[in-house]
Amino acid sequence: MKNSILFTFIALFFLSGCDAQIKKNPKYLGSKFGNFNLDAVTFAENLDTLFSKSTGSFKRSEKGNSSAGGIVGHQYFLNSKNNPGLKVYFIDEQFNDVKSQFISDQTGKFAAVKLSLVSAKPMDILSKINQKYGKYEVKLKIKNALHNYQWDTPKKYISLAYSDKMEGEGYLYYLLITEKKRADSKFDISRFSNPIQLCLDKSCKE
Template identity: 30%
Template structure:
């Protein structure tokens, strides 16, 4: 009887260990190198922006809707569209963020919140001498079923090529240069929450690393 109990306990322990190992590792609660790597692909957009940035020095900037008044000879602000958060480049405790794979990371990540301070989007930009189009395969390997075919006339608006994936909870956009300019390739990535009201949060007006195609007429 005692031997049976030992065997049962051993089996339960083994199953518990296997279950723990199989669980997906969660992101740290805070940004910052001492808290570990932060996978941007795991962002749920339910994160509290103040909590994320509470352990680092950061810069917060408004993204404004402005126009130039010819009479007053000055810029006039109509509205604030969003707020941009980024870690101060001089902070030694800067974040160690990546998207899906540690090889896919930008030096500076921009986080965007709406006027209610709710996290809605993030973006980053990479440049290098290697052909960065290969990094698109990493994203497509996971999100291939959500790939959107964009109209060719829209793709021609860029020096390179734009890719887009629309999952049930987010939209991923990537623009990659098709050829090297001055020995450098470029890769711009941005992700926005799928349930975003784009009339109130016009993301294409303040994200410059890529472009989101939100109109169905832009898609094949």
């Protein structure tokens, strides 16, 4: 009997631990729905639904450069200041953006999400990403004014770029998470990813 009770307790503890590790995000963005962890994004989310209950968010369509001028994608912007208490973050709640940007392709399919933030002090987000995704890190040839990192996971690309301390501004951080199959298709993520340069082939990898 004691062994049975002990086994049940251990099983429940293990299951609760698993649930904590894979906690799903709320269905909607907004003050009363809780924080939104970009590490739990599945790209199956419907962005119109996700943004439908937020305050002060807006959608902007991006047109191509050709004379035809067709829609090449859409951007959804969320200002957390209009939704008090809401944090859109990645792994660490301190790594959050007041104005996050969600991106869909021309058909409306969720394709990527982007954060940018300024911090007065350096943030240890690089080591935290490597704690979970270190085995997927790729070495990049990209040379510019930023420190550039990328992780090619089975389902998504994670790109991080940050600056050294800038006079009067602090440290600039940029994060891009892209669905792998969408980026590997004809969707031009580079139109939305600046200043991050997503590396998709061997030409930019060491």
